[in-house]
Amino acid sequence: MAPTRLAVIGAGMWGSTLGQLAAHNGHHVSLWSRHGDRSLAETVADAEILLSAVSMKGVRPVASQVRDLPIRPDAILVTATKGLDPETTCTPSTIWQDAVGDRPVVVLAGPNLSKEIQQGLPAATVVASTDFGAAERVQGIFSSMDFRVYTNRDPLGVELGGTLKNVMAIAAGVCDGLQLGTNAKAALLTRGLAEMIRIGSDWGAQVETFYGLSGLGDLLATCNSPLSRNYQVGYQLARDRGLPEILADLEGTAEGVNTTAVLLDRARRRDISMPISYQVGLLLDGSITPKAALEALMGRESKPE
Numbered sequence: 001m002a003p004t005r006l007a008v009i010g011a012g013m014w015g016s017t018l019g020q021l022a023a024h025n026g027h028h029v030s031l032w033s034r035h036g037d038r039s040l041a042e043t044v045a046d047a048e049i050l051l052s053a054v055s056m057k058g059v060r061p062v063a064s065q066v067r068d069l070p071i072r073p074d075a076i077l078v079t080a081t082k083g084l085d086p087e088t089t090c091t092p093s094t095i096w097q098d099a100v101g102d103r104p105v106v107v108l109a110g111p112n113l114s115k116e117i118q119q120g121l122p123a124a125t126v127v128a129s130t131d132f133g134a135a136e137r138v139q140g141i142f143s144s145m146d147f148r149v150y151t152n153r154d155p156l157g158v159e160l161g162g163t164l165k166n167v168m169a170i171a172a173g174v175c176d177g178l179q180l181g182t183n184a185k186a187a188l189l190t191r192g193l194a195e196m197i198r199i200g201s202d203w204g205a206q207v208e209t210f211y212g213l214s215g216l217g218d219l220l221a222t223c224n225s226p227l228s229r230n231y232q233v234g235y236q237l238a239r240d241r242g243l244p245e246i247l248a249d250l251e252g253t254a255e256g257v258n259t260t261a262v263l264l265d266r267a268r269r270r271d272i273s274m275p276i277s278y279q280v281g282l283l284l285d286g287s288i289t290p291k292a293a294l295e296a297l298m299g300r301e302s303k304p305e
């Protein structure tokens with residue numbers, strides 16, 4: 001494959017890791033951070049691929065800057081952020097599509113704990129777009145013997161899988177922090193996936209996407225790894241640490257903290273039952289203890305599976 005020019009927007013843990021994967025495959029990678037020397041305009045000017053890995057709070061401000069910059073008419077925008085916009089509850093790809101007009105937008109998501117990928121451990125991911133040619137181009141850029149990339153035609157489903165599992169990862173951390181055992185964890189993840197599918201299908205995503213790498217795959221990785229920041233938030237809440245203290249010590253962003261409130265807002269307006277996410281919301285705003293959240297979930301009215 002001919003070398004491609006990539007602009008990676010956001011030099012945090014995930015942006016740097018994705019930049020390294022592409023550079024390792026011989027592509028020309030230019031990394032932009034708001035603290036760096038190179039301007040965003042210079043970084044994106046001749047890029048064939050613009051890859052955004054800024055955390056959710058940066059997506060709207062950065063996308064609105066990119067909208068006003070000259071970029072190639074054939075550029076492809078790749079979004080790797082896992083979050084929801086607090087203003088509109090929309091996913092990052094919606095904001096990016098607005099900013100780049102009719103250029104293709106590709107969503108990249110999967111079970112991808114960056115520290116494992118940095119160590120050269122094998123991993124797989126998904127690139128999804130309604131423009132399948134664009135997804136295949138991005139697949140070619142990132143694929144290697146250590147990083148297996150699948151294409152998918154359901155960008156919303158792929159994006160929601162990666163985003164909603166962060167809420168479940170907080171719950172999974174609580175489950176492990178309280179030492180509730182393997183049965184409880186399996187029940188939590190299974191019912192958590194049902195919750196993700198309930199709201200995801202209402203949103204317009206395809207149910208089967210949630211059983212793939214970006215849904216179930218990322219749920220398993222994030223809910224079982226102390227490397228996950230979202231899992232760490234839940235685990236430490238169960239160990240009686242306060243949220244501000246946990247977040248102050250956390251390495252990087254735990255998107256699930258903000259996603260939970262946005263998700264619950266949408267679920268309320270759409271009248272969708274999200275019992276696990278609801279308890280995570282109460283825990284995060286400090287109005288319930290981890291043990292009380294467990295009791296509330298176990299004490300719900302009996303119902304068919």
Ligand SMILES: NC(=O)C1=CN([C@@H]2O[C@H](COP(=O)(O)OP(=O)(O)OC[C@H]3O[C@@H](n4cnc5c(N)ncnc54)[C@H](OP(=O)(O)O)[C@@H]3O)[C@@H](O)[C@H]2O)C=CC1
Nearest residue numbers: 010011012013014034054055058081082112113114252253
């Ligand atoms: N780390 C991982 O394993 C994975 C992370 N992700 C997702 O990728 C996204 C980024 O995660 P990660 O790299 O770990 O997080 P980090 O906290 O390490 O990095 C966040 C990045 O966002 C940038 N940023 C935040 N706010 C703004 C803003 N207002 N304007 C410009 N840039 C901003 C930061 O810039 P600055 O450095 O200038 O502050 C930084 O580059 C998240 O949505 C996460 O869920 C997805 C898969 C794996």
Ligand SMILES: O=C(CO)COP(=O)(O)O
Nearest residue numbers: 110111112113228229230
């Ligand atoms: O999304 C991730 C792995 O796929 C990273 O998880 P955390 O953001 O919880 O660290």
